Amino acid sequence: MDELPLVLVHVLPPFEIPFKGRLQSRFQLIDSSDSTFSPHASVLLCVGPAPVSSDTLRHLPSLQCIVGSSAGVDHIDLEECRRRGITVTNAGSSFCEDGADFAIGLLIDVLRRISAADRYVRAGLWPMKGDYPLGSKLGGKRVGIVGLGKIGSEIAKRLVAFGCRIAYNSRNKKSSVSFPYYANICNLAANSDILIICCALTKETHHLIDKDVMTALGKEGVIINVGRGGLINEKELVQCLVQGQIRGAGLDVFENEPDVPKELFELENVVLSPHKAIATLESLASLQELIVGNLEAFFSNKPLLSPINLD
Amino acid sequence: MDELPLVLVHVLPPFEIPFKGRLQSRFQLIDSSDSTFSPHASVLLCVGPAPVSSDTLRHLPSLQCIVGSSAGVDHIDLEECRRRGITVTNAGSSFCEDGADFAIGLLIDVLRRISAADRYVRAGLWPMKGDYPLGSKLGGKRVGIVGLGKIGSEIAKRLVAFGCRIAYNSRNKKSSVSFPYYANICNLAANSDILIICCALTKETHHLIDKDVMTALGKEGVIINVGRGGLINEKELVQCLVQGQIRGAGLDVFENEPDVPKELFELENVVLSPHKAIATLESLASLQELIVGNLEAFFSNKPLLSPINLD
Structure with missing residues (x-):
């Protein structure tokens, strides 16, 4: 020994x-x-x-x-x-590939309401209430990737195959990448239908996604977070989701894990995941x-x- | 008038x-x-x-x-x-792109247990029971596409970006495609980790996926069906899922819609969708x-x- x-x-x-x-x-x-x-x-x-x-x-x-x-x-x-x-x-x-796969899975789930429709079928509602409401198409959507590191790059590669238009925000513009770069996160949000958050949590990125960013994203906007809970001001996110100020969210991470804000449990426009995107x-x-x-x-x-x- | x-x-x-x-x-x-x-x-x-x-x-x-x-x-x-x-x-x-997107969404959901984990979080189990079991990686998986028509081709295009290895079965080998072709569905299943069913329902394809095919696919195998319910022998599928003879399934279609076999409602390894893949x-x-x-x-x-x- x-x-x-x-x-x-x-x-x-x-x-x-x-x-x-x-x-x-x-x-x-x-x-x-x-x-x-x-x-x-x-x-x-x-x-x-x-x-x-x-x-x-x-x-x-x-x-x-x-x-x-x-x-x-x-x-x-x-x-x-x-x-x-x-x-x-x-x-x-x-974990990059797994993280990217999971982000895409969450995104399709939110847009096409897979988890919500699964609950609908399991509750026996299909024969009683009929057709489930239609979701929204992924192809053609403008996706803003926040943090174009290893996971973000894998996400971009996949979304290109789905016909999405990619733009990104990161500390610096990347010379090796042809996607449009937005130095300002609000500008990226204003020009995106979907934001996917996959940057590192640092002092600078803490609460990077706040009310202002969500307002810029708009009522049809979707947020996917596979980064860290602290990247989003969770209180403001919950408020925007409850009040319909954004369309929906797919969240793998939360500010106080394993505690998830209870207001989210009743929402049909969110998919909640217990921090398992990357493994x-x-x-x-x-x-x-x-x-x-x-x-x-x-x-x-x-x-x-x-x-x-x-x- | x-x-x-x-x-x-x-x-x-x-x-x-x-x-x-x-x-x-x-x-x-x-x-x-x-x-x-x-x-x-x-x-x-x-x-x-x-x-x-x-x-x-x-x-x-x-x-x-x-x-x-x-x-x-x-x-x-x-x-x-x-x-x-x-x-x-x-x-x-x-509907081709939507159908393909949805098939990928169901597949990631089954492999990575997104809907099941969403139920886990909503039920408040994360703080009580701790980490949710890990899922399985999509990259590197051998995917057999049953029916390489418009939807199947869109599915293949997307899965290539995820690092999957594609093979297919269809009435005829397609000269425009380099993926391996299997004329026999059992041979395709035996050489696949995942089967995605997206062919037309005809007299010839009715119950194409039966016990024999599922046995060939094996215990780690996953089936995704965005075609028609009648393409699968549903009774045998339910049996295989309940008995763990395949790993899981993502099903958008069923033999007697809107009736879904009740045995599926309790399973954690299936994702059930009310026939909404293509729209x-x-x-x-x-x-x-x-x-x-x-x-x-x-x-x-x-x-x-x-x-x-x-x-």
Whole structure:
């Protein structure tokens, strides 16, 4: 055991490491709450969204690397990592395709009312009440993608095949992309039928989607969020949905998960998902490969497989 | 009124002509149940799936054309139309994109459990029971398309963007297509993870998907049906779903609509839709154009816009 490299594991109780056995054959796994090893740990495996605050980091003076297991890393104090020269890895592209697939699934569901119609059929209403109201066509719609990173690019690729017109907002215009770029989120919303939110949650993007953006999107507008709950002002979103100021929403993430605003439970124009856009059985398997690969790269001084840019 | 061309309208009570006013400004609309005009009618406008049997046709000795409003025309006695030289039009490509979009929506929903997870969240179970089970990835899946017509081709186009591998079954191999062709439906099923059913319902395709096909598809297999209920042996499908002999199904059509087998109501691995795959508000608008165009073409002896091939 002593010969295996030491990996401190940082995990919140509801989360589990599904491939613990495999990791234990190569590394000595120590619970991060066990303070005996904290001074010596050079690498922290962060499973799920367990917060890595500046306080957490203060107790880990030898830390050189945080191996993360999620696409977003807003639960890690990146400022402090940058200051101390701690490298951070994320889930890389393991989840991009799943995230994009799910965004498209939510979008078709909202436009064509699949979940709502499924409830209608299961309640036995079809023979009693007759035809279910028609939905709206996806083809030809103007879709504004908020955050044209790995997931956003996969979403765009799929929507082109559906005949949608794509535009995007991001920190910077991307020279490799020909879609129209809007530096201002309200301008993007005003020129879109649908907004798909898939950017990182940072101080700058917190509550990026607020009442003003929804007003610009308009009464026929649809919002899909597969990013983070905090990207949207949830209180204003609920108000707009209840009052019909936008047409509908497909939401995989919420501000206070697992709590979802109860007002949404009764609405027919929303699809609610328990934060599962970015993972499937298959992508979790590929994430395991990536985590083991990052840990092995760290201990053998090779380049990490999925480092994030802290500059 | 007398100067307007006479159009006999054949419609089942729950259906309505949403653009009656527009038609009435150009044509004299007569209910097909009014036998006064039957001997003289040269054109029959068939709204929805109102059956046009040989008996219906016997009472219409002057009939030259049936203008249909659906993609499938299995409700019309085409054999008798062919014998009497009656031309038949269908919905053309109005519904193809919608049908394809919906098939993809149902497929993502079944694989990623969107409707089931939406019920989970709405029931308030997320905070109580924790994470919802993961679904399965769409990318890389082998999809067998049963019927590579207009809808099937649109489905294939979309699935390529998701990274799926496509194969197909149809009456004949299509020279314009490079996807692998399986003349035998069981062979296609054995080499597919997913079957999407979107062929026409004919005597030959009735109960095309039976126990044998589902057994060949296997326990991890998923079936999506946006064609007609009669394409699948529904009793055997229900049995396979209940007993877990296939993974799941997304069903827009059923054998005895609007009656849906009650055994399906309790299953978490199915998505049930009240026959609405092929229409949206937008596609209905384009269908109206097509119907008016077909009627005007008929009365001015011009080529019909969407005749079906009766040979």
